[in-house]
Amino acid sequence: MTEAFLQYVWHHQMLDRGLTTTDGQPVVVLRPGDLNRDAGPDFFNAHLQVGDMEWVGNIEVHIHTSDWKSHRHSEDAAYNNIILHVVYEHDCEITLQNGTTPLTLELKPYMHPSLVEHYDALMSPVEAESIPCRHQLPEVPQLVRSSTLERLAMERIEGKSEIVHRMLDESHGGWEQTCYWLVAHYFGGKVNALPFELLAKSTDQRLLARWKDDPCRLEALLMGQAGFLNNYFEDDYPRKLQADYDALRSGANLEPMGSHLWKFYRIRPSSFPTIRISQFAQLMHHSSNLFATLLDINDVHDIEKLFNQEASDYWIDHYKFDVPASRPTHKHIGKMLTQSLIINAWVPLLYVYGAMRCEQIYKDQAIGLLMQLPPEDNAVVRRWQQAGIAAVNAAETQALLQLDSHYCQSNRCLECRIGYHILKHK
Numbered sequence: 001m002t003e004a005f006l007q008y009v010w011h012h013q014m015l016d017r018g019l020t021t022t023d024g025q026p027v028v029v030l031r032p033g034d035l036n037r038d039a040g041p042d043f044f045n046a047h048l049q050v051g052d053m054e055w056v057g058n059i060e061v062h063i064h065t066s067d068w069k070s071h072r073h074s075e076d077a078a079y080n081n082i083i084l085h086v087v088y089e090h091d092c093e094i095t096l097q098n099g100t101t102p103l104t105l106e107l108k109p110y111m112h113p114s115l116v117e118h119y120d121a122l123m124s125p126v127e128a129e130s131i132p133c134r135h136q137l138p139e140v141p142q143l144v145r146s147s148t149l150e151r152l153a154m155e156r157i158e159g160k161s162e163i164v165h166r167m168l169d170e171s172h173g174g175w176e177q178t179c180y181w182l183v184a185h186y187f188g189g190k191v192n193a194l195p196f197e198l199l200a201k202s203t204d205q206r207l208l209a210r211w212k213d214d215p216c217r218l219e220a221l222l223m224g225q226a227g228f229l230n231n232y233f234e235d236d237y238p239r240k241l242q243a244d245y246d247a248l249r250s251g252a253n254l255e256p257m258g259s260h261l262w263k264f265y266r267i268r269p270s271s272f273p274t275i276r277i278s279q280f281a282q283l284m285h286h287s288s289n290l291f292a293t294l295l296d297i298n299d300v301h302d303i304e305k306l307f308n309q310e311a312s313d314y315w316i317d318h319y320k321f322d323v324p325a326s327r328p329t330h331k332h333i334g335k336m337l338t339q340s341l342i343i344n345a346w347v348p349l350l351y352v353y354g355a356m357r358c359e360q361i362y363k364d365q366a367i368g369l370l371m372q373l374p375p376e377d378n379a380v381v382r383r384w385q386q387a388g389i390a391a392v393n394a395a396e397t398q399a400l401l402q403l404d405s406h407y408c409q410s411n412r413c414l415e416c417r418i419g420y421h422i423l424k425h426k
């Protein structure tokens, strides 16, 4: 038993009928009060009828009546206007600081045993890769599940908006700059996100715009800034990139990054930073103002087409400079990264754009894009599928990821609508 659960039970009045105080007076709850998460009584402005009298005031909740003494409320005048002391078990009499005795309501007789059982089941330590409410989920109506997922999809986007706001601050409100940095960040995947962001920030967007029509120069600029052109090369292609970069560098104030910042370990060769930088150069080549271009596209397939660029021809049979690949392959960005760019970069950026301009249409467009994308496939999504919740699009898979990481894994069932339904209909 926890005070948080007792407060929840009181707040939602998950109690059997016929409430009576410990001195035998019937209680009708006209308003349970406003939950107070700061110092002071647990509920403000409660409205009760006790016997023939109506009371308006504060309520304090404890597991045992004696907690009043251990919390030293008897010495605190802030608790003098308590109209009811709600406890799970009544184990002693207490007095307020002004010497009066508050009315006490013992909840234990009014809490259905299955309510406590359900709560215990939800709060039991979460086994790895398990959903605490999986056995009760089938009883939760579809409407409750879908409205919960809708709200969580928004919460997920808002969580992802933090990085957008950070970049917007850094770029002094520049939407194109932010879009370019954000896309670069997610181009790096989990492992090379930061180096990719540093690369984008170290390469002036105006310089990229100037060489937009020359994909080879764009690649030279980015590879050079990434620190990949500092070696001696055997192959003609990197030698050409090197010469182009040196020429570009002499006319601009460019300082390459250290190539040691890039990680090649534990990632598939097709995701090596060399390949990703070449694809990024192609994206810059095919879109002059990426933000403005994306803003004009409503169909998710057109955005996928724009993002799904192919690395330059040299990379058909290479993953690193001067190292021939065993098997030639055309290296497109691929479905997974394309989807990740839409979900993690474009959708939150579009959503923030709509929120900051107070234009709901862009926020709806952002959600609409997620709904057009197919559901993601990962261990968390598969776990929910086994529990009976099969997502039908990326908005729902994003919602499930939010639910799992921010609620289920931290036992926040009392803040979850599914949890509310399970406890309310025990």
Ligand code: SF4
Binding pocket: 122, 131, 132, 133, 134, 403, 407, 408, 409, 411, 412, 413, 416, 417, 418, 419, 420, 422
């Ligand atoms: S947080 Fe919600 S969905 Fe997750 S286990 Fe608890 S009740 Fe179930």
